[in-house]
Amino acid sequence: MSQNYRGSGSFATFLIIGPVCFFLGILFASFPYDFPLLWSPDPITPLHISQIETHLRFMHAAPPLISRLLHIIITVGFLGFFTKLYRASESNILFDGGSLLLYLIAAGVYITNVVTPMNALAEQLEGERGGVEKFVHSGPLTGEVELTREESLRVLSASHTILAFVLVGVLVLQAGQWYAEKREREDYAAWVARGEPVEVMDDDEEGEKEREKEEREQEREEREQGEREEGKKDI
Structure with a gap:
């Protein structure tokens, strides 16, 4: 193994795992709002939809400092990946390259399926009151697709679930790298115990x-x- 190898015990790994766990915590905080929309067999009441919309409106109206801190933490995660992939070994390419791919997918889902719909939903809620509001999305192939309030909230909740699975995948790959290093250290100790030469x-x-x-x-x-x-x- 290279002496410059950046493995699971490096500071760059902390720069990856820290933001990922932070984002999973945010998604867990939204789970009470997402669960009735996706997993509960009971019908959704208008009161619950209003509560979710109030929650989203409150998040959208948060000070700009909150979103800036969130984007800084996202950047810290990318910094950790780029640090580990600089002069990468085979292990870095396999585990950290796969983790970076999942992290990019999560960033894309966040931008397209969370930020954009939340901004549109917030604008709709500010301009409409009462009745059955429609959330209109301009599709590239089918023109306009009309979604009810409940359907638009379901799309947002489904995006949260996708983000959670993708981020858990990042943690699984980082844990796999740690396990591979553990096995390699055990093999190295066995070689040394047998008196076999090992070149570093x-x-x-x-x-x-x-x-x-x-x-x-x-x-x-x-x-x-x-x-x-x-x-x-x-x-």
Whole structure:
């Protein structure tokens, strides 16, 4: 393993796990509002819909400092990924690369399925009172799709559920990296106990080894090609 390897015990891992757990906490705080919309067999009452809309309106009217802090924490997560993937090893590419992909999916879901609908819903609630309001979304293929208040809230709640599963996937991959490192340390201890030589190289030495291997392969191919050409001349 490279001496510059950034594994599960590095500070960059904390920069990843911290924001992910923070976002899961936010989603858990919204679970009492999402559960009746998605998981409860009981019908949704107009009172409950009004309570959810009041909650969303309150969140949308929060001071700008709140959203800025949220975006800073999102950026901290990306900083952790980029730090671990700088001069990445195979383990970083496998576990941290997969985690970064899930994190990007979560960011995309947050922007398209949470921020945009919440802004539109907040504008609708400010401009309409009473009756059965419609949430109009302009679709790229079908024109306008009309959603009732309950349907628009269900879409937002479903997005929260998708975010939760994706973020849990990030934690699973980071835990998998920790387990892989644990097994590697156990194998290393077993090799040392048996007296077998174990070589630890830094990144420069690994690169030098790879270059030497490529040079040997190239020399072997040139030598074989020369032998084939000499054989053709003899024929």
